Amino acid sequence: xxxxxxxxxxxxxxxxxxxxxxxxxxxxxxxxxxxxxxxxxxxxxxxxxxxxxxxxxxxxxxxxxxxxxxxxxxxxxxxxxxxxxxxxxxxxxxxxxxxxxxxxxxxxxxxxxxxxxxxxxxxxxxxxxxxxxxxxxxxxxxxxxxxxxxxxxxxxxxxxxxxxxxxxxxxxxxxxxxxxxxxxxxxxxxxxxxxxxxxxxxxxxxxxxxxxxxxxxxxxxxxxxxxxxxxxxxxxxxxxxxxxxxxxxxxxxxxxxxxxxxxxxxxxxxxxxxxxxxxxxxxxxxxxxxxxxxxxxxxxxxxxxxxxxxxxxxxxxxxxxxxxxxxxxxxxxxxxxxxxxxxxxxxxxxxxxxxxxxxxxxxxxxxxxxxxxxxxxxxxxxxxxxxxxxxxxxxxxxxxxxxxxxxxxxxxxxxxxxxxxxxxxxxxxxxxxxxxxxxxxxxxxxxxxxxxxxxxxxxxxxxxxxxxxxxxxxxxxxxxxxxxxxxxxxxxxxxxxxxxxxxxxxxxxxxxxxxxxxxxxxxxxxxxxxxxxxxxxxxxxxxxxxxxxxxxxxxxx
Amino acid sequence: xxxxxxxxxxxxxxxxxxxxxxxxxxxxxxxxxxxxxxxxxxxxxxxxxxxxxxxxxxxxxxxxxxxxxxxxxxxxxxxxxxxxxxxxxxxxxxxxxxxxxxxxxxxxxxxxxxxxxxxxxxxxxxxxxxxxxxxxxxxxxxxxxxxxxxxxxxxxxxxxxxxxxxxxxxxxxxxxxxxxxxxxxxxxxxxxxxxxxxxxxxxxxxxxxxxxxxxxx
Numbered sequence: 001x002x003x004x005x006x007x008x009x010x011x012x013x014x015x016x017x018x019x020x021x022x023x024x025x026x027x028x029x030x031x032x033x034x035x036x037x038x039x040x041x042x043x044x045x046x047x048x049x050x051x052x053x054x055x056x057x058x059x060x061x062x063x064x065x066x067x068x069x070x071x072x073x074x075x076x077x078x079x080x081x082x083x084x085x086x087x088x089x090x091x092x093x094x095x096x097x098x099x100x101x102x103x104x105x106x107x108x109x110x111x112x113x114x115x116x117x118x119x120x121x122x123x124x125x126x127x128x129x130x131x132x133x134x135x136x137x138x139x140x141x142x143x144x145x146x147x148x149x150x151x152x153x154x155x156x157x158x159x160x161x162x163x164x165x166x167x168x169x170x171x172x173x174x175x176x177x178x179x180x181x182x183x184x185x186x187x188x189x190x191x192x193x194x195x196x197x198x199x200x201x202x203x204x205x206x207x208x209x210x211x212x213x214x215x216x217x218x219x220x221x222x223x224x225x226x227x228x229x230x231x232x233x234x235x236x237x238x239x240x241x242x243x244x245x246x247x248x249x250x251x252x253x254x255x256x257x258x259x260x261x262x263x264x265x266x267x268x269x270x271x272x273x274x275x276x277x278x279x280x281x282x283x284x285x286x287x288x289x290x291x292x293x294x295x296x297x298x299x300x301x302x303x304x305x306x307x308x309x310x311x312x313x314x315x316x317x318x319x320x321x322x323x324x325x326x327x328x329x330x331x332x333x334x335x336x337x338x339x340x341x342x343x344x345x346x347x348x349x350x351x352x353x354x355x356x357x358x359x360x361x362x363x364x365x366x367x368x369x370x371x372x373x374x375x376x377x378x379x380x381x382x383x384x385x386x387x388x389x390x391x392x393x394x395x396x397x398x399x400x401x402x403x404x405x406x407x408x409x410x411x412x413x414x415x416x417x418x419x420x421x422x423x424x425x426x427x428x429x430x431x432x433x434x435x436x437x438x439x440x441x442x443x444x445x446x447x448x449x450x451x452x453x454x455x456x457x458x459x460x461x462x463x464x465x466x467x468x469x470x471x472x473x474x475x476x477x478x479x480x481x482x483x484x485x486x487x488x489x490x491x492x493x494x495x496x497x498x499x500x501x502x503x504x505x506x507x508x509x510x511x512x513x514x515x516x517x518x519x520x521x522x523x524x525x526x527x528x529x530x531x532x533x534x535x536x537x538x539x540x541x542x543x544x545x546x547x548x549x550x551x552x553x554x555x556x557x
Numbered sequence: 558x559x560x561x562x563x564x565x566x567x568x569x570x571x572x573x574x575x576x577x578x579x580x581x582x583x584x585x586x587x588x589x590x591x592x593x594x595x596x597x598x599x600x601x602x603x604x605x606x607x608x609x610x611x612x613x614x615x616x617x618x619x620x621x622x623x624x625x626x627x628x629x630x631x632x633x634x635x636x637x638x639x640x641x642x643x644x645x646x647x648x649x650x651x652x653x654x655x656x657x658x659x660x661x662x663x664x665x666x667x668x669x670x671x672x673x674x675x676x677x678x679x680x681x682x683x684x685x686x687x688x689x690x691x692x693x694x695x696x697x698x699x700x701x702x703x704x705x706x707x708x709x710x711x712x713x714x715x716x717x718x719x720x721x722x723x724x725x726x727x728x729x730x731x732x733x734x735x736x737x738x739x740x741x742x743x744x745x746x747x748x749x750x751x752x753x754x755x756x757x758x759x760x761x762x763x764x765x766x767x768x769x770x771x772x773x774x
Contacts, residue, residue, distance in 0.1 A: 486583020
């Protein structure tokens, strides 16, 4: 972690959970959003820096089709969400990445677009992957309406009634994004273009700014259509009810390999979170204000768990456990002092021994809530210089490489990868949609182009090959003879400075759940209401309860 | 017709294209990074990588690998692959930093070699010089200097190449982050090579990728 050397809280080190505890899929698949999540870091910055906001264009017809521009103005730069709203026949509405048309399409423009920019974007953005955007755009995304809720809310508002709170909360959003692309995809500006802008240097800040503005657009759109239909009878959504509306998202396997393909970045996310937890656990006592704040967030977590629905058997069971865990946490708080004797560490250690992983990780997120001053600065450590970790130190003795594997990767060495259930899967890029998928090695073709995501098996193979290199030979000599291990050797050297870089589970095992990887990543984004629709496909909610642009930011002139 | 390829796309396409012709992933990553590094300086990295990969296609790349035990380094097949050789040089870059000079025999597309050394220069924060025919290219972590004949820079093969650390070098060209313009026909050739690493859809894979429940509600 780039901030590690200057850590002002050395006493926290003793409380840090080791990688072998944290980097397990079952635990990563139980993470919850926290103060460090990227959505929350983004909104904190916009507020702190007094950004302003203006809807610069609203050119939609009575049915809600047309285009709109939302601009946020920062101290140095402005960014604009450009939205196109389209007619979409019901039978074409699909969240799958194989869809070719959507209810609405978006791009985040770097600055304020001219009419010529908008005309160019209108030729491309609605086509999504089949179009091309440019160095002036920072993201490309699309959304579909929630059929369940959209018509109901339009009808209610058009008839002068507020939508029913329960129905609203049961879905949680009016539109669901089905992909949010950034970083040089489909012609968009390269990541390095924005990497040294403080407001966008953190992970996924451009993409998440897009989503925040899409949420505002979805409310404006539903109110616009209701007003056109209901005329003078129509009402707008009450502010308190409106807050309950987030943006949905459907995500499949496509985003899962990201965490594996960016080991230094994954390390920095994990390390920041673990350091934050350790700092709180290291506190010898808790002030009354902190305890009050903790209790307030605890109550919100209880509400959240009550409203969090899923039909997927795995998540149903996890939610059951989470609700029971929260009840037990409540009992603990009645029974035990939260004041003295390292209260948060005692609480955490009790949870580790008593609760399910869902409950333990919920507590981790809750423990950070009262301590913004202690932990928020860690969000500055959550990006990564991946060029530095790409370099291979060929002068290292080959035996040292083997020692790193033995020190950091025992988890990979104790698996028999010849057993069919331990190598049942393979990751590949689909020719159909150019996105990653998981195949069954023994039933499906294509394993010869397996993506290098079978980290455990490859570590095992590297370790085996290194057995013969016990003399003074260097990594450079080893890799000249064994170029097939180059990718893995790079990862292994990276572990010296990035101990949380590798998921310590077999990613090609028959029982591996891709949704665990998705949940980990989405929790870092700040997503809630994780609702798997299969073992490799998940729905979430973003920005539920967050302020809207016109609430958080001043109106721009 | 030209096509605007972002730097991220240049890297990703060439990485896959390199895998398609049989380079292992770790080397394919070097090829992708090299294409991107050159494109950032407005140099034909993607095109040069394509030319080299098309040369490797259908052959065992072991024939293009250097014997690093004897100088000048030579390939068993008589022509060094700049990706494999560049990686071997980068792996020995601590020796370059310490003052050793490396001599290579006949080398294909030495421009790619410079690009891979550029990654090492960034890591070590020093300048490495590479010279062949009438050109010398000095690479820095975030800059480049081209001395001599630019025509020689793009040659398909050089008879001899030398590499050393050069502290007198001055970075004259800075990298851009903007998209790189490439001839569309050449891009299509890169794309079709990359496409060979993709796995055609089967009913099983389509069913598995999506929601188990309806996704239109």
